[in-house]
Amino acid sequence: MFRSVVALTLAVGLAGASSSVRAEEPASEHMQAMPPAKPAAVQALLFRPQDKTPAPQAAPEQPKKAEPATSTLPCAHPGALGTSRTITVAADAFPRIGTMQYRNSLPLNDHEVVITFDDGPLPPYTDRVLAALDAECVKVTYFIVGQMARAYPDTLRRIYNAGHVIGTHSMHHPFSMDRMDAAQLTSEIDGGIAAVKAAIGDDRAVAPFFRVPGLARSRTLENFAAAQTLAVWSADEVADDWHHGIKPAQIVERAMRRIEAKGHRGVLLLHDIHPATAMAVPMLLKELKAKGYKIVQAVPAGERPASVPERTPDEIAAARAQGWPRVIKASLKGHHSRDHKDAAADEAGDSFLGKLAGKKRHTLAAAHKADGLFDR
Numbered sequence: 001m002f003r004s005v006v007a008l009t010l011a012v013g014l015a016g017a018s019s020s021v022r023a024e025e026p027a028s029e030h031m032q033a034m035p036p037a038k039p040a041a042v043q044a045l046l047f048r049p050q051d052k053t054p055a056p057q058a059a060p061e062q063p064k065k066a067e068p069a070t071s072t073l074p075c076a077h078p079g080a081l082g083t084s085r086t087i088t089v090a091a092d093a094f095p096r097i098g099t100m101q102y103r104n105s106l107p108l109n110d111h112e113v114v115i116t117f118d119d120g121p122l123p124p125y126t127d128r129v130l131a132a133l134d135a136e137c138v139k140v141t142y143f144i145v146g147q148m149a150r151a152y153p154d155t156l157r158r159i160y161n162a163g164h165v166i167g168t169h170s171m172h173h174p175f176s177m178d179r180m181d182a183a184q185l186t187s188e189i190d191g192g193i194a195a196v197k198a199a200i201g202d203d204r205a206v207a208p209f210f211r212v213p214g215l216a217r218s219r220t221l222e223n224f225a226a227a228q229t230l231a232v233w234s235a236d237e238v239a240d241d242w243h244h245g246i247k248p249a250q251i252v253e254r255a256m257r258r259i260e261a262k263g264h265r266g267v268l269l270l271h272d273i274h275p276a277t278a279m280a281v282p283m284l285l286k287e288l289k290a291k292g293y294k295i296v297q298a299v300p301a302g303e304r305p306a307s308v309p310e311r312t313p314d315e316i317a318a319a320r321a322q323g324w325p326r327v328i329k330a331s332l333k334g335h336h337s338r339d340h341k342d343a344a345a346d347e348a349g350d351s352f353l354g355k356l357a358g359k360k361r362h363t364l365a366a367a368h369k370a371d372g373l374f375d376r
């Protein structure tokens with residue numbers, strides 16, 4: 001109970017839910033045959049909690065550098081959905097990904113889906129999602145928040161060692177990145193990457209993939225990312241799994257409907273910090289399998305370690321007894337001055353969770369009243 005309150009309050013704390021989502025401005029060097037997703041369509045998709053509007057119809061364009069090779073990754077579970085192939089994603093070929101905001105997505109074939117999870121890790125929901133993915137031998141891509149990695153490094157390492165790809169999603173999940181200057185972007189983007197690298201214990205285990213909190217893109221941010229050869233990820237489909245009170249079956253239905261509306265393919269964005277998502281994932285994988293879909297995993301170019309060191313339960317218990325891990329308190333307000341407050345805001349993990357459960361519950365209702373949005 002304690003933790004489910006935390007999941008919700010954290011999401012709200014990380015949210016703020018005020019930014020607008022914009023499609024990419026026209027850029028002649030990237031003009032392609034397919035029209036860009038319309039800003040209005042993106043807004044409709046994102047900002048209406050009970051949205052009945054199908055996802056924009058345009059199918060993802062086939063970029064120049066398609067991966068021809070198709071191979072089935074090893075799977076020990078007979079009859080599992082499996083992961084049919086990988087796509088190598090490098091920022092020079094795929095600087096911006098996802099038709100919700102950009103012209104291009106990944107070069108997926110008919111009935112191919114890339115699954116992504118944002119905002120974690122957060123036990124126990126992350127663990128449940130991991131178990132569901134493992135049962136079907138499905139490999140996915142995570143976009144990790146720096147402060148969450150700092151709070152749950154062992155969960156992060158388990159994700160990696162299960163064969164998933166680790167990208168990043170800022171340090172504190174501000175919803176104001178579309179208004180940030182270079183110094184602020186450095187703090188959030190580079191700070192998040194550094195925190196995730198520190199938590200996972202091996203720099204090479206972190207992919208140069210970045211998703212903007214709230215999809216609050218800006219040209220400044222995209223240029224900043226490009227200069228660091230970071231691929232910026234939007235998505236092709238969301239399933240509204242951050243909505244208050246959404247049922248697992250509704251998440252599955254929306255995901256499937258929108259995938260089918262976008263040419264039976266796409267990059268799907270989910271959040272492994274929500275209980276409803278954790279319950280939906282097994283159903284979603286079953287549905288994808290029943291309808292003949294294949295899972296594709298997006299992987300970074302270059303060498304990655306086969307695994308990262310995991311601590312034993314005894315080592316984790318001993319560390320916790322000494323007040324570790326230490327967690328940065330999630331702010332419910334703006335994040336502009338966060339960096340200066342981090343040291344003072346550090347709390348031992350359990351103390352942090354208790355404070356959130358005790359005093360921030362009201363903000364959940366306030367956020368829902370505002371627009372029902374945790375994250376995108």
Ligand SMILES: [Zn+2]
Pocket residue numbers: 118119169173212213214375376
């Ligand atoms: Zn997010």
